[in-house]
Amino acid sequence: MMGIVIQQLVKFIGTKGKDRQEKILEKSGWKDKEIKIEESYPETEFQKLLITTTEVLGIDAVAAQIGFAEYVFPVLKNEFPGYFQTAKDVKTFLRRIPRVHLDLPSIMGGSATTTEKLKVINEEPLTFYYKSSNKLCSFMKRLIELSAENYEQKVTIEEPKCMLRGDDHCEVIVKIK
């Protein structure tokens, strides 16, 4: 996972109180570690941070992912306005997301880990394939909803296949109303 995401996760945790942030960083082994935005960190270390967050905050993984998505979406809009402004609607925006994930790390001087994890496998209805040991499909679905809201559009999301239900990968179908 790229450092930019880990840095944002640490900031999100900070919104839950400095004491709890300290505790989470300490327990997960991230205390005093320098986080470089362009660097790729081992997925297991990212997962340790996320799991410790759920434990210390007393919330489940889904709630943590949704909370993080809601925190990070405005940051993405602010930091990367071009990706939003150059797409005329939510479908155009979402269509480009795998490409964005592919390009960003090299733009930032790092290397991608998401590349093979997130793909568009069908155009109509728009369907994402997602496979990652991070199992961030709840994060992903909330980002999709927020993207639709950004364009004042409405979507329904179905996930007929999900790693959390034992499937090999997730399939996220986005129907734009």
Ligand code: HEM
């Ligand atoms: C302009 C908007 C966005 C930017 C700049 C962005 C950037 C990033 C970056 C840098 C990562 C870490 C990549 C890595 O470590 O390989 C990431 C991860 C991720 N992004 Fe985005 N993202 C954006 C929008 C979205 C949207 C709309 C979705 C929903 C489809 C999404 C889904 C994900 C998922 C699921 C991951 C985690 C992948 C994993 O490691 O399991 N992102 N994003």
